[in-house]
Amino acid sequence: MDHVLCGLAANPALPLELIDRLIAVADADIAESLAERADLRPEQAVALAARVGKAAERLARRGLLTAADIDPVLLPDAALALLGEGRGHAEWAWRFAADPDPERREKLAACAELPAALQEMLAADTDVRVVSELARWTTADVAARLAGHRHAEVRRAVAANESTPSHVLAALVAGEGLPPAELCLVCDGTGTPSRPGASCAGSHESTVRETAESALGNPATPAEAVARFSADASVVPRFGLAARPDLPPEAAARLAKDPVPGVRAELAANLAIDEALIRVLAADPCTDVRRGVARNPRVPIDVLSDLAGSVKIGPTLLPRIATASSREVGELSRSSNPAVRMLLAERRDLPAAIRDGLANDPDAKVVKSVAPHPGLSETRLRTMVVRHGAQVVARVAANPDASPGLLEELAAHDPRVPKALREIARHRNARRAALLACLTDARARTVAAGHPCLPPSVVVGLLSDDDWQVVEAAAANPSLPRTVMAESVPGAGVGGSVT
Template sequence: MHHLLCGLAANPALPPELVDRLISLADDDLADDLACRGDLSRAQAVALVERVEESAVRLAYEGRLTAADIDPVARPDAALALLDRGAGRPEWARLLATDPSHGRREKLAACPRLPPDVVDTLAADPDVRVVAELALWTTTPDVTARLATHPHAEVRRAVAANEATPPAELATLLTGEGRPAARGCLVCDREEIPFVHDPQCSRPDCELSAGASCDGSHESTVHRTREAALRNPATPAESVAAFADHPSMLLRWALATRQDLPRQAYVRLAADPTPGVRTDIAGNPALDEALIRVMADDRDPAVRRALAHHPRAPLDVLTGLAATAKAGATLLPRVAAASPVEIEDLASSPDPAARMLVAHRRDLPPGIRDRLADDPDAKVVKAVAPHPGLTEAQLRVMVERHGVRVLAKVAANPDATPALLEELTRHEPPVQKAFREIARHRAAPVAALLACLKDSQARPTAAAHPALPPEIITELLTDTDCRTAEAAASNPSLPTAVMADLAWRRWRRD
């Protein structure tokens, strides 16, 4: 029964009085579904909190509760949620800054626009996790500059990741020069040094990260500090470029997404022995055409796929990548930005891989669209099949010529007619993906939806389709598959009397 109530809670046609009834029955799961309703009133939100205390945080984040609805003493977590949204009151921050729970103080430290006195209190917190969280999220350069010399290495690591940290401080954190060494880290706080954390550690209460180590120099935290500073776009490019040759793979990898490096650094990283580094470089917008062409021959398919999504990849390179890296199954950024002349060139190419690339666009001129719809290559037709504006006759010809290879994409066409959708459900052999597309299609007729109900994967989607007859939806409420029954309960075409019966049935039993 509970899954039916969850379905009802998500039903957009549920009358307000039945929303009230569900609120009076709510548990944690039901409260989550109710909290997401777009029509939930403020009074209903307050009532839901009275019923399920834990829902206050979700409702606060959803904007259903305001500061007037929250007592920070009774509901400190909800108060934190509003502070996190920038909708709380300054006095709440002062109260929570001395909360006995370090977890709440840690959450407070991540909130925006905290009063200066609260920032000072958190910066002096006895729990280093609270200070580190402040160091990570504060937007005040003076605060990050102050915390950059904190005696604990974990706080410095957080400062290194904060884009509000002044560039000069980030450069210093990268090298460690010109400042006293940290006196502690999370490793030596808890373990006798020298210590190296076992990656297979079985202690249930252990919070150390894999590879954490300390021999007195806090080496793993220092390494993570450098990595954070290298990833931080506020760290000066001249300070980070030399790390393109660093022995540490993680430090080289941290550079791969930066867009301000000298070209020679990109050249070195494009030839890095680690495929992950090369993959990130391949997607870096700062890459120039010459390097793109060099990397197009990379032996790793993940690198070539990333390169295909580069916004400046030459179209002739993309054609080759579409064929060798399976990168042509979606609209690529460079193709999306192609000029009318380039679109015509791609569509007229003798290479079907090039025609497939442009066929993924959904704004093609009618002439080009129709030409691609009549293409002899099934992959090209499959790519263009969901394009709006194609006629029923064109879609039928696609199916006649290419059968199961294009069926699901034809079913996804927004202009597919009810008659065609019904016919596709009778295709032999059947195509399971087509049933799922038809089950969610706005034009799906009853006969097609009934056919989709016979497919195990499409059945829940079909059960939620508003075109289903009310009596069928009602029958599906008793389906042995809970997902299907819940979807039926969420169907806006479910009769209101049935909705009321479900709610009242549970109401009487409770």
């Protein structure tokens, strides 16, 4: 792999002529980057697809290739991609329905709005993977008919289809009202690889259970049909049930006593549970359960405040904090518990007075949380560093309003703060001195190599770096001199005109 050429393929400043030259020598890796370019012209997309067929599918999905540009025989994946988006020729679908390659028929089966006659053809396919894929994405009436398919794998796919009628999903969960399945992937004798743990003693038990689990995760399945899983012996369906937004109260109450902490934690974050159950779970001995309560958008503020001191949340904006009213925001900002003030400080839309008050907080973890908040003055940002030192340097460096001068000081901070260098390396205001400091850190080096404010001479030097990621980042840097770009692309003469 030529990492310089791969980087150049993604360089937004690459001249038109060099894009053409790069297409002419592209391999699969270079083509992958070229196919993502925002400035790729339709004629260049056609040329790239002709050069590297694997790029055609991505180009088609991006709208850079049309049906007129594609021969379905030469570029089947691109043709199938267009069919999937409703932009392919109708006759292609019939061609692929009779294709000897089952993978292509399977991709076709996932396409939306196929003609009814074509769906019937795919439903009768001899390969169960094709029929299963159709069952996963087809319309309600076809899904209802495939629910009685002789192969259990097809029924499992029907159970995951959100278009499947609710009464059919209920029947699949209960295993009633449908003829017994005759085959599954374990016993069908086709040699189809089974999923880990798959078993069949004649009743296709693993696939039947997976079918119920698929229906459990399907929002179209009636809540009453899956509520019985709250007492199921297997933990997997209890996990799925605990996350359902339409969870019945009686099932929720049962799951709140589940012996598996993970199930209770899943339940604790569920919007479906009421305040009484939230308060019960907030007293759970398991930290993960209490953390789930803290992440519940409906948790009462007083409960969340109590949890703040006993559950490590980290630098994240909790849903309930994000929706706190003006009155609640004021109360949280005055909390005697610094952990509560820290949670509030993660909001980026705080009133200026509250934001500035938190910036002056005596507790470092509160200041760390508020430091990236836009609108903070440079004086306040510098004061944070003076008061709290290395504890807040990285988060101050992440502030979008940090000036070039401040970033340079943070990059030179003693003791050195590697996380700050990584923030500076991607900061829009970083300039030469700060970026050169970032190059001394192994993880920040790759990001800094692509920063447009890095001096061109330094960027050129990084093209021979020992780390291939640094090389690609430097080659993709728009500050790379165009003469160097030209010299790097085979066939583009050094003395040639590059515009």
